[in-house]
Amino acid sequence: MSTIVFFHAHPDDEASATAGTMIRATRQGHRVVVVYATNGEHGQAPDPLPEGVSVAEHRRGEAEASARVTGTARVAWLGYGDSGMAGWEQNAHERSFHSTDVDEAARRLAEVLDEERADVLVSYDWHGGYGHPDHVKVHHVANRALELAAHRPPLLESTMNRDHMRGLMAAAREAGASEDEAWDVDVPMQDGNPIGTPEAELHHRVDVRDVIDLKRAALACHASQTSDVGMMLAMPEEHFLAGFGFEHYTEPGREPGMVEGWPF
Template identity: 50%
Template sequence: MATLVFLHAHPDDEATSTGGTMALAHDLGHRVVWICCTDGSQGTRTGDADESVSQVRRREARASAEILGVDRLVFLEHQDSGMHGWASNNDPEAFMNVDPQVVGADVAGILDEEDADVLVGYDWHGNYGHPDHIMVHKVMNAAADQAARRPRVLQATMNRDAMRDGYDPELGGIDPDAPGDDGNPFGTPESELAWKVNVNETVMRKRAALAAHESQEDAKQLLAIPDEFFALGFRHEYFIEEGRGPMVEAWPFD
């Protein structure tokens, strides 16, 4: 069995991008570690004076981790940068402004503690250009380089071609060819992907993990999708692995 470390930017990113794979890995007997890089403080505010946004999101992250079968959850507690162009981007403490080598060393320490076999992060533009997602990509590479035993590195992404096939402008949804947060199209062309993971067995656990983040508007929008359409739309998760291709539908961690 392998130890898989998932590096995510915010609470709820684990559910939307790799929740099915994390749950399936747990079911197959692998050790699942989730590192959450930011405090999520730029997320939706609840109006509850007793808890800050970051406190709420930490609590929700723990609930999601339990649903997905995460064996260890680590909070790095960097400050959420918010979306591209927000005033919060200018804070020197924001995650987007960190030194990726320094944070990479912190992540490498966890990789060493776990003797990790695999590190999962994001593609070069974080799927849709969120500055914290882009930083996760940089930290992922820095951590892999600094680990005592270099893990396999997979990059979670979206299949732009599959998204395009399913997009109907009359019905709404995300146009994958529209500019994302950084001006680039969403996800990655299928020709650049290595792995298509069928998570049909765990897709409703992925949905339940997303529901654990009940305070967040983004989560609520996805949860408004009826169960049967959610299962169809989210039954596959996609990964880049340098040196591997063309894309195959298979479990990457045998």
């Protein structure tokens, strides 16, 4: 069996992006490890936040709960500060992930890869899916970690299928959805690029519809994040299945063409 290391920017990113793949992997007997770059302290605070507990500590607890749902064997933290959204003053804070030295963070990730003798590393596409500074940094740190690691596994990059999302939004508009509910996926995001990746540039589509209830349960572990996780969980079950029933990956160096199947 394989050891698959998933490298994510914040607690809850694993649940929305790769939880279905993680669940399928653990069901097949693979060892799943998740590494979080940041503590997610600029996420939403639960109401009420328990006395003496920080947002970061609370979100770590939520991540551990999600790991129990997905069957994740190890949760590791690089411990950098959440950089906030693009343009926030927190981007430049001394210990923010965005401003940290790439080699420093990469060495720490490489240590996990070597400790685990990882068979696969999963990170993000070149613009972090939607341009978030921490997501973009995950991409760069992951690639550098592979150069520094003594044991260098192949790389897959989690992303979103822009064409599939465009079709979902078109169907929603035809069904009478508002502009807020059915937004234009081709408008520039935080870094000036549209969300996700065109289908022609994808390599793997993983069908996770048979574990969609568990993926939804992993998301529910991050209930404090009401603005994004709350929005996802509020979706009717059939809409959630359509939007989150497949997880997409690029594989650097692979010939063009998306394959539906199991890439591990």
